Amino acid sequence: AQTVTQSQPEMSVQEAETVTLSCTYDTSESNYYLFWYKQPPSRQMILVIRQEAYKQQNATENRFSVNFQKAAKSFSLKISDSQLGDTAMYFCASIYGGSQGNLIFGKGTKLSVKP
């Protein structure tokens, strides 16, 4: 079974500081994709960043970057210069085989950014 594990149910960080959210996944596939989604209280899931498994280079999107460790099956999200608007649930997700199908989500990490 395909699984995505987020081991930190809750985290907090001071405004302007850096925080890292952890994610591990399990797959036997060689072709897969990884994502981080943000879910604020509005409930809308918003794509933060995505990574192709065959790319060695870690993806970055402005203040968001990932540390993709393929051998360890680890895909952590680093948020730099944290802002109050970053307060949300963060979900790690994966999909296998380049399909349009079943995106598998972790249980999420609740991030609170404190002023």
Add this chain to the structure above:
Amino acid sequence: EAGVAQSPRYKIIEKRQSVAFWCNPISGHATLYWYQQILGQGPKLLIQFQNNGVVDDSQLPKDRFSAERLKGVDSTLKIQPAKLEDSAVYLCASSLGGRSLYNSPLHFGNGTRLTVT
């Protein structure tokens, strides 16, 4: 572009009653998804449509859940009869389709929070 529209925003029903949720995807998006998100968990796919055809409904409890996308645009998800364990947020998402979700990522609506008492 307008986002994925969902209604209602909230719904409270008693167990054994029926309920329906509506979703209008982003214009031009061929693929539509319904996800169930139980409190404290990540979303779980219930059903996926490609235009008006079902691609994957393997996790849809078909004895009580049904969904349709008759004209390949908007979609309705129905629960009949509802159980207490159906209390969750129901998220609709859409994508252009035709490519992997990396190249054609999901766009989500704001969801419907269902409470079954």
